[in-house]
Amino acid sequence: MSYFSLKYLIIFLLTIVVVYIFTPKKLRNLLLLLASYALFIKVSKKLVVFLLLSTLSIYFSALLMNKLDLKRNKEIEKVSKEEKKIIKEKYKSKKRIILILTILFNVAFLFYFKYLNFFKEIINIIFSSDLKILKIIAPMGISFYTLRALSYVIDVYNEKEEAERNIIKIMLYLSFFPIILEGPIASYADVKNEFDKKSSVTYHNFCFGCQRILYGLFKKLVIADRLNQFVKIIFKSYMNYSGSTIFLGAIFYTILLYMEFSGTMDVVNGSAEIFGIKLPENFRQPFFSKNISEFWSRWHITLGLWFKNYIFYPVSLSKPVKKLSTFLRNKVSVRFSSLTMGAIALFAVWTLNGLWHGAGFTYMLFGYYHFILILLGNIFEPLIIKTCDKLKISRNTKIYKFLQIIKTSILVFIGELIFRAKNLTVAFGMLKRIFLNFNITNTNFSIGLDIKDYIVLVFALIIVLVISILKEKNMNVREELSKKHIVIRWIIYYALIIGIIIFGAYGPGYAPVEPIYADF
Amino acid sequence: MKNIMNNVFKSIIFMFILLVLLGILSYVLLTNKENVKKYGINVVSNNEILSEEKNTIDVIAIGDSLIYSSISPMILWKNYGFTSFDCASAAQVISDTYKELKYGVETQKPKVVIMEADVLFRNPKKVPWYYKFTKIENYLSLFHHHNNWKKYLFSFINTNSNFTKENIFKGFKYINKTKPGTNFNYMHANTKKYVISDENAEYFEKIVDLCNENDIKLLLVSFPNMRRWTYSKSEEASELAKKYNIEFIDFNKNQDLLNIDWKTESRDGGGHLNYSGAIKATNFIGEYIKKYGILKDHRNDKKYNNWNEAYKYYIESLK
Amino acid sequence: MEKLIEILEGLNPEVDYKTCEDLVDGRHLDSLTILALISEIEENFDVMIPTVEIIPDNFNSAKKIWKLIERLEDDN
Numbered sequence: 001m002s003y004f005s006l007k008y009l010i011i012f013l014l015t016i017v018v019v020y021i022f023t024p025k026k027l028r029n030l031l032l033l034l035a036s037y038a039l040f041i042k043v044s045k046k047l048v049v050f051l052l053l054s055t056l057s058i059y060f061s062a063l064l065m066n067k068l069d070l071k072r073n074k075e076i077e078k079v080s081k082e083e084k085k086i087i088k089e090k091y092k093s094k095k096r097i098i099l100i101l102t103i104l105f106n107v108a109f110l111f112y113f114k115y116l117n118f119f120k121e122i123i124n125i126i127f128s129s130d131l132k133i134l135k136i137i138a139p140m141g142i143s144f145y146t147l148r149a150l151s152y153v154i155d156v157y158n159e160k161e162e163a164e165r166n167i168i169k170i171m172l173y174l175s176f177f178p179i180i181l182e183g184p185i186a187s188y189a190d191v192k193n194e195f196d197k198k199s200s201v202t203y204h205n206f207c208f209g210c211q212r213i214l215y216g217l218f219k220k221l222v223i224a225d226r227l228n229q230f231v232k233i234i235f236k237s238y239m240n241y242s243g244s245t246i247f248l249g250a251i252f253y254t255i256l257l258y259m260e261f262s263g264t265m266d267v268v269n270g271s272a273e274i275f276g277i278k279l280p281e282n283f284r285q286p287f288f289s290k291n292i293s294e295f296w297s298r299w300h301i302t303l304g305l306w307f308k309n310y311i312f313y314p315v316s317l318s319k320p321v322k323k324l325s326t327f328l329r330n331k332v333s334v335r336f337s338s339l340t341m342g343a344i345a346l347f348a349v350w351t352l353n354g355l356w357h358g359a360g361f362t363y364m365l366f367g368y369y370h371f372i373l374i375l376l377g378n379i380f381e382p383l384i385i386k387t388c389d390k391l392k393i394s395r396n397t398k399i400y401k402f403l404q405i406i407k408t409s410i411l412v413f414i415g416e417l418i419f420r421a422k423n424l425t426v427a428f429g430m431l432k433r434i435f436l437n438f439n440i441t442n443t444n445f446s447i448g449l450d451i452k453d454y455i456v457l458v459f460a461l462i463i464v465l466v467i468s469i470l471k472e473k474n475m476n477v478r479e480e481l482s483k484k485h486i487v488i489r490w491i492i493y494y495a496l497i498i499g500i501i502i503f504g505a506y507g508p509g510y511a512p513v514e515p516i517y518a519d520f
Numbered sequence: 521m522k523n524i525m526n527n528v529f530k531s532i533i534f535m536f537i538l539l540v541l542l543g544i545l546s547y548v549l550l551t552n553k554e555n556v557k558k559y560g561i562n563v564v565s566n567n568e569i570l571s572e573e574k575n576t577i578d579v580i581a582i583g584d585s586l587i588y589s590s591i592s593p594m595i596l597w598k599n600y601g602f603t604s605f606d607c608a609s610a611a612q613v614i615s616d617t618y619k620e621l622k623y624g625v626e627t628q629k630p631k632v633v634i635m636e637a638d639v640l641f642r643n644p645k646k647v648p649w650y651y652k653f654t655k656i657e658n659y660l661s662l663f664h665h666h667n668n669w670k671k672y673l674f675s676f677i678n679t680n681s682n683f684t685k686e687n688i689f690k691g692f693k694y695i696n697k698t699k700p701g702t703n704f705n706y707m708h709a710n711t712k713k714y715v716i717s718d719e720n721a722e723y724f725e726k727i728v729d730l731c732n733e734n735d736i737k738l739l740l741v742s743f744p745n746m747r748r749w750t751y752s753k754s755e756e757a758s759e760l761a762k763k764y765n766i767e768f769i770d771f772n773k774n775q776d777l778l779n780i781d782w783k784t785e786s787r788d789g790g791g792h793l794n795y796s797g798a799i800k801a802t803n804f805i806g807e808y809i810k811k812y813g814i815l816k817d818h819r820n821d822k823k824y825n826n827w828n829e830a831y832k833y834y835i836e837s838l839k
Numbered sequence: 840m841e842k843l844i845e846i847l848e849g850l851n852p853e854v855d856y857k858t859c860e861d862l863v864d865g866r867h868l869d870s871l872t873i874l875a876l877i878s879e880i881e882e883n884f885d886v887m888i889p890t891v892e893i894i895p896d897n898f899n900s901a902k903k904i905w906k907l908i909e910r911l912e913d914d915n
Binding site: 158308312316335337338341342 | 866869870871874875877878879882888889890891893
């Protein structure tokens with residue numbers, strides 16, 4: 001399934017919107033839930049059982065933990081300070097057992113559907129055994145809804161979140177049809193109040209939602225699908241092309257990925273907006289980042305936050321890591337100790353981040369590539385600051401910042417090349433050609449694209465760039481637009497719609513990009 | 521309330537202007553403005569044959585959905601080097617089949633015409649109402665022809681290739697689904713007697729005449745169809761063919777000709793072949809018309825180079 | 840409080856900690872720097888900062904960090 005398909009946009013979404021308008025407020029969430037499950041069953045059929053199991057597991061374990069909290073608070077009331085600590089510890093360990101069991105239960109499904117084959121493959125390589133690799137079809141969006149499920153139970157465990165009694169809301173939290181396939185990985189705190197609003201489909205919400213969906217379609221159909229003509233050929237037969245052409249392919253793929261994924265998010269957030277539900281944003285102009293770690297706080301934001309909250313800090317502040325850091329702090333230096341702590345946590349984060357994107361060696365390499373870049377960035381930062389000060393280079397000039405952005409982008413291009421490559425051999429083969437056969441004069445632009453395609457691409461990219469710059473300057477582009485005169489607004493809408501229909505790279509001869517993140 | 525009405529009114533105006541704009545642009549971007557005169561007659565996509573270069577198509581296939589599901593012109597090109605085109609539309613009535621052929625011979629000089637026998641039995645009064653909606657496509661053909669902007673915009677830039685990607689399927693519709701057919705006894709299960717109406721027979725005669733005038737070899741074919749074909753239809757069609765001395769290939773009566781595996785080679789439970797079924801049928805037809813010895817293999821002819829190019833895109837599109 | 844600002848300046852000297860209100864949201868403190876900050880705070884103020892407390896809201900200004908430290912000292 002793809003959110004860009006007419007089946008989703010015209011048939012599914014529009015039907016739900018119409019039915020929603022005539023549904024009484026009380027039943028609105030139920031309607032959204034039914035629609036979400038209908039979509040899930042349409043795609044994944046019997047596998048809906050696993051979604052239900054995950055939902056029930058987090059629902060009940062959260063309630064159970066909540067009950068323990070209440071009991072503990074009662075016991076604590078009347079006792080002395082020392083006893084309080086003991087009681088707290090007692091309940092904490094009980095809750096921890098529930099938490100761990102729930103996590104294991106959910107991760108086990110994820111492991112079975114996504115990683116069992118990869119695991120077998122590794123065992124086969126190491127022990128040269130012959131475990132059978134079976135084709136396993138995973139429930140739709142399992143990587144996304146499992147992370148959402150885990151964030152909810154962990155938050156309840158930490159008493160950051162109250163246990164939800166209304167099971168419809170928890171079911172909707174995991175299965176809500178706009179977010180089921182590709183996120184955003186919203187936390188429960190992000191959406192619970194949104195679900196409570198049960199707002200009507202207002203004219204304003206409807207227009208704003210449709211606008212956003214159109215912008216997503218524009219990014220995907222005009223830019224991503226057009227670039228795909230070039231990209232798919234380069235990644236399939238890179239041996240025939242010069243290093244500079246391959247590098248161009250990496251740039252195009254990165255743009256494609258951004259347009260595809262952020263375009264999907266526009267459709268997703270736009271769909272939810274029609275129902276008055278505001279979802280967290282997944283992108284904040286990532287290509288204006290000055291270093292890799294900043295890039296990851298602007299690209300797939302909700303995934304980054306998830307790893308930060310549930311892996312990075314818990315690992316770096318875990319007892320063994322803390323012990324080590326105290327030891328290093330006393331023996332070596334504060335800086336070295338915090339760097340080591342960070343490195344251990346980052347290593348965990350990027351191992352899991354790589355694996356989350358896919359069970360394969362290229363994804364692991366993709367993860368470690370970023371791990372090393374971020375670590376190096378942190379190690380050398382003081383050195384760079386010192387050097388700049390010595391050479392009297394101001395780090396606040398526009399040129400310096402621009403160069404930083406270029407540097408970051410180039411590093412990202414290489415990362416995404418690894419990400420897209422079919423296997424490690426291809427990835428290294430392509431990188432080798434980029435570094436050894438780089439010949440600017442021998443760049444082949446005309447692979448699957450002609451001059452007129454490039455003209456359209458440049459225009460389209462300028463539009464996206466201008467909108468991004470305005471957003472970066474904290475301007476709410478859509479609000480500004482809605483203040484304009486109706487004639488101007490309509491001209492813009494018509495231009496956008498007709499632009500998509502005419503310049504969209506669809507129909508015979510074009511192969512659309514498959515929903516990339518939906519497979520993770 | 522006033523506010524709501526206001527918004528509804530605005531939405532309607534918005535949609536209306538949008539449709540008008542799409543209609544205008546559909547006209548502007550038509551490859552061949554000649555198509556306009558066929559407005560209201562049948563689906564614009566069939567008339568794509570008018571966008572083909574003059575006198576380059578040697579084989580025209582006419583009829584209903586069985587044609588565009590069974591004959592892939594690109595496979596005929598790849599395997600035999602014949603240039604062909606499917607001029608077909610869903611639930612076509614025979615009067616339209618005749619018109620299709622007429623447009624076909626206006627710009628092309630086909631040597632062979634393949635006609636699907638199913639249209640002989642379709643009652644023009646009983647075509648399901650929803651097929652009328654396909655006519656909307658005539659006015660909003662933009663979705664079909666959108667890529668033609670390359671012909672009209674920035675025309676000062678010469679891209680060295682007049683090739684447009686829009687017609688690489690040459691009328692064929694690629695639908696790769698599989699839904700097994702199980703009604704194995706279909707030829708005999710339905711004992712209802714079917715007759716070809718006088719009106720339909722008249723149109724058939726017109727088609728035969730048109731072929732004779734243009735020195736075209738007409739071949740009547742009944743492609744595998746569990747859903748609607750019956751023994752009685754086979755008898756009727758074969759009698760009619762005999763009357764005009766036309767060859768008739770009946771894949772339903774002679775199932776061993778193709779040996780269709782209904783489990784894997786139908787897309788809708790026996791009503792139409794899917795892509796792997798179409799490959800079989802196309803190759804059979806290719807082999808058959810090759811024996812006539814009147815068709816040229818154009819594969820190495822430079823003039824037909826854009827067919828080779830189209831084939832590349834065709835293969836890409838199947839992925 | 841002064842001690843805290845001293846620590847912060849040691850980590851990233853380019854910010855005016857008396858006025859800055861978006862240390863985390865404005866990316867003046869990235870996650871690795873926050874780790875270093877946590878070790879420093881734990882060392883200097885003899886508190887334990889649990890994972891749950893590491894949310895932008897607790898670290899967005901020097902004042903807020905100071906409040907967090909005071910709160911944790913009370914808990915002890």
